[in-house]
Amino acid sequence: MIYYAASILLILIGMYAVLVKKNIIKIVIGLSIIDSGVHLLFIAIGYVKDATAPIYSRPGLEAGQMVDPVPQALVLTAIVIGLAVTAVALSLVIRLYDHHKTLNINRIRKLKW
Amino acid sequence: MRKVIAVLLLGIFGYYIFALFVNVPFGVRHDNVGQHYLEHSVQETGAVNIVTAIVVSHRGFDTLGEVTVLFLAATGLGAILYDKKGKKRRLQNASLIVKVASKLIYPLIILLGAYVFVHGHLTPGGGFQGGAIIATGVLLMFISYRRFETNHNALSWVESLAGMTFVTIGLAGLIWGTSFLQNILPLGTPNTLLSAGVIPLIYIAVGFKVGAELTALLDNMLKTIK
Amino acid sequence: MEWMTFLVIGLIILLIIAAVFAITQKDLILAVIGASAVSVVLSILFYILQAPDVALTEAAIGVALTTIIFVITIKKTKRYEE
Numbered sequence: 241m242i243y244y245a246a247s248i249l250l251i252l253i254g255m256y257a258v259l260v261k262k263n264i265i266k267i268v269i270g271l272s273i274i275d276s277g278v279h280l281l282f283i284a285i286g287y288v289k290d291a292t293a294p295i296y297s298r299p300g301l302e303a304g305q306m307v308d309p310v311p312q313a314l315v316l317t318a319i320v321i322g323l324a325v326t327a328v329a330l331s332l333v334i335r336l337y338d339h340h341k342t343l344n345i346n347r348i349r350k351l352k353w
Numbered sequence: 354m355r356k357v358i359a360v361l362l363l364g365i366f367g368y369y370i371f372a373l374f375v376n377v378p379f380g381v382r383h384d385n386v387g388q389h390y391l392e393h394s395v396q397e398t399g400a401v402n403i404v405t406a407i408v409v410s411h412r413g414f415d416t417l418g419e420v421t422v423l424f425l426a427a428t429g430l431g432a433i434l435y436d437k438k439g440k441k442r443r444l445q446n447a448s449l450i451v452k453v454a455s456k457l458i459y460p461l462i463i464l465l466g467a468y469v470f471v472h473g474h475l476t477p478g479g480g481f482q483g484g485a486i487i488a489t490g491v492l493l494m495f496i497s498y499r500r501f502e503t504n505h506n507a508l509s510w511v512e513s514l515a516g517m518t519f520v521t522i523g524l525a526g527l528i529w530g531t532s533f534l535q536n537i538l539p540l541g542t543p544n545t546l547l548s549a550g551v552i553p554l555i556y557i558a559v560g561f562k563v564g565a566e567l568t569a570l571l572d573n574m575l576k577t578i579k
Numbered sequence: 580m581e582w583m584t585f586l587v588i589g590l591i592i593l594l595i596i597a598a599v600f601a602i603t604q605k606d607l608i609l610a611v612i613g614a615s616a617v618s619v620v621l622s623i624l625f626y627i628l629q630a631p632d633v634a635l636t637e638a639a640i641g642v643a644l645t646t647i648i649f650v651i652t653i654k655k656t657k658r659y660e661e
Contacts, residue, residue, distance in 0.1 A: 241379045243628070246591040248374070250598055250617075252367045257602045259359040263660040265607055265652060269614050272645060273598055276621055279637075281374070283628050286387070289380035293629045294403035295477065296395060296543065303391035306403070307629045310387040313407040317419050319636045320481050320563070324426035326645055327570055330652040331433045334577060337656040344661065404632045469635070477631035485639035492647060567644060574651045 243284035250277030264333050264343050268326060275322045279315045286311035399540035399549035400474035408479065409552045413534035416555075417519060420562060424516065427566045431573050447497040455497040462490030470560030474549045480556040484563025491568045495575055503572055508565045515562035522551050522558075587627060594620045605660050607653045615646040 250273055257270025286308035292301065294309035333343070340348050382388070390403055390411065400406040408416055446452070469476075470483025494501045526535035534551075541548035594617060601613030618641030625634035 241375075242588065242591060243624075244374045244377075244379065245371070246594060248367060248371050249595055251370075252363050253595075253598045253602055255363055255366070256359060259362070260356050261602070263607070265649070265656070266602070266610065266660060269601055269610055269649070272614060273601065273617060276617055276641070279633070280621060280624065283625055283630050283633060284379065285377060285383075286630075287380055287628045288382050291629060293477070293631050294391060295631075296401040296403075297476075303388065304382075306391050308383065308385070308387040309390055309403040309407055310385070312404045312630045312633050313412065315630075315633050316404065316408060316479075316481065316636055317415065319633070319640055320485075321419060321422055323567075323640050323644055324423050327430055327574070327648050328426050328433070330648055331430045331574070333652055334655050335433055343657055402632070478635055479632065482632070482635045482639055485636070485644060489639060489643040492643070571644070571647070574648055577651070577655055 243280060243287075247277045247281035247284060250274075250280065253277075262344050262346055264336065264345060265330075267345075268329050268333065271329070272322065272326055275318070279318060282311040282315050282318075395543055398536060398552060399543055400552050401543050402474055402476065402479075404477075405474050405479050405552060405556065406549075409473075409555050410534075410536065413523070413555070416559070417523070417534075420516065420519065420559060423563065423566055424512070427570045427573075430570055434573055434577055436577075446499045451497050455493045459490055459494055462493065463487055466490065466560070466564065470556055471553065472546070473556040473560075474552045475544065475546070480559025481563055483556075483560040484565075484567060487560075487564035488567035488571060492571055495571065503568060505569070505572075508569050511561055512565040512569070515558040515565070518558040519555060519562070522555055526551070583627075587624070590620050590624055590627075594624070607658055607660060608650065611646055611649040611653065614649070615642050618642045618645070 254270040254272075254274035254277060257273070258267050261267055261270065288307045291305050291307045294306045294312070336348065337343060342348060390407055394403050394406040394411075395401060398406045398410040400410070447455075466483045466486035468483075469478035469486060470480045473479030473483070491503065523534040526537050527533050529537045534555075536550040536552070538550035538554075540550050543549075546553075597613050597616040597620060601610045601617065604610040604613060618637055622634045622637040622641065625631075625637060
């Protein structure tokens with residue numbers, strides 16, 4: 241249960257950064273923290289008490305002794321996509337800084353023609 | 354003022370989302386599709402690592418889409434950061450200790466990455482992890498040697514060939530089997546390296562593709578540093 | 580099993596502290612180091628939750644590659660948040 245609380249707290253911390261912070265890089269950091277929280281939530285839902293990882297690594301293991309593999313497969317996908325999204329967002333940040341010479345979103349908004 | 358409103362909103366949001374998840378029991382098996390995969394995957398796909406079996410075999414279309422998203426992200430990043438002048442990396446050389454050590458460790462990291470994606474159906478790991486490990490090895494060389502260059506043509510060739518291998522294996526399943534990405538090779542005995550039919554082939558292709566893409570992505574980003 | 584519970588509670592406290600540090604720090608390089616500490620702790624937690632595949636992915640991607648692309652961006656733009 242503590243895992244649920246921790247992951248929801250992580251999501252809230254990330255959302256706070258996205259809502260309040262003015263610096264674009266801080267907002268991207270907040271987005272990646274939201275990502276981490278969602279991953280922890282998924283894995284925690286799939287956990288089964290006193291079970292092993294879903295790999296038939298030694299004889300005698302049965303399906304009833306393993307944790308749920310589906311959330312793990314989903315999170316595996318999500319982490320890689322998260323890296324791609326972060327990389328594209330940061331390249332846009334670099335171009336935005338080249339153009340406006342500032343990272344403050346309020347000032348960028350004022351610089352509109 | 355803005356902070357107070359944000360904290361209030363997040364408090365309400367957090368309360369409701371927590372109230373939602375309090376009802377999901379922790380550490381208990383939920384009756385769902387995972388149970389079917391755990392019981393039947395080894396007979397159906399031959400892979401003992403069930404996560405690999407799900408990612409490559411049961412949800413192979415999803416993995417193809419994921420690889421496509423990664424490819425689009427790498428291409429898009431190259432397009433956004435494109436500069437006509439053809440910039441070079443202008444980092445300083447690292448110190449002697451770092452240089453010698455990274456030269457020693459670099460082949461070992463590449464070997465670890467290859468091990469991880471070749472054994473994806475037996476041990477934890479697979480194409481995505483192996484590719485990421487290879488990219489970190491190349492990154493080590495990028496930051497310790499100023500003149501370390503990657504061959505961009507070779508990278509894009511590796512990337513395209515690996516992607517085409519994935520699609521070709523899928524189409525072969527359509528030709529000799531009944532559906533796209535069907536396992537057409539013999540499954541072999543579980544827990545040996547040459548087992549699980551096309552799963553190791555697909556994960557090797559994914560490993561090469563992810564490694565080449567992430568290396569190209571890092572190179573593109575490092576070239577923008579002044 | 581008792582020490583395991585204490586370990587998990589300690590790790591989760593560390594996770595929250597690292598996340599708050601990453602959000603509040605004015606020096607962006609330190610903030611990125613905080614975000615990568617979140618990833619390290621998360622990777623250990625995934626291992627404890629019996630997800631070695633995900634732990635491996637998080638360790639390679641979350642700790643190494645995400646951190647380096649953030650550092651490159653900060654090097655290219657501005658280090659301090661005003």
